Amino acid sequence: MLNWHPAMLRAVLSATAIVALALPNQTPAQVGTPSVIRFEDITARSGVDFFTDSSPTPNKNQPETMVSGVGLIDYDNDGYLDIFFINGAAIPSLKKESPKYYNRLFHNN
Structure with a gap:
């Protein structure tokens, strides 16, 4: 808990x-x-074709x-956001x- 000095609180x-x-x-x-x-x-x-693969197991690691x-992120500084999928x-x-x-990196033109 904060201990406020009375002058600071006022x-x-x-x-x-x-x-x-x-x-x-x-x-x-x-x-x-x-x-x-x-x-x-x-x-x-759109041209964006990405599928996440989590390598699922019964353990659910x-x-x-x-x-x-x-x-x-605009990785090439062209003013358009590019999409990076991990x-x-x-x-x-x-x-x-x-x-x-x-x-995958999808470049937005």
Whole structure:
């Protein structure tokens, strides 16, 4: 638990009160016609084809449950986020000797 000095506590509470009073009195925005949310499946034309292989076993080892990830990064500085998928590995060796375990980088043009 924090042990606040009384002067510090007064300063923090005073600053909080000043900020709260300085905020404009806002009312909720008027709700108009609700927007329609529409999703489109662009999987096939996206060119992103990736399948995570966790090398599942009956033991359900920890690497199976924490096998993969994804990173969005502009690795070539072209202004577009590229996608990097991290894949699993063969159990128990944890070696990525087969292409099905390779990590993949998808370049966004």
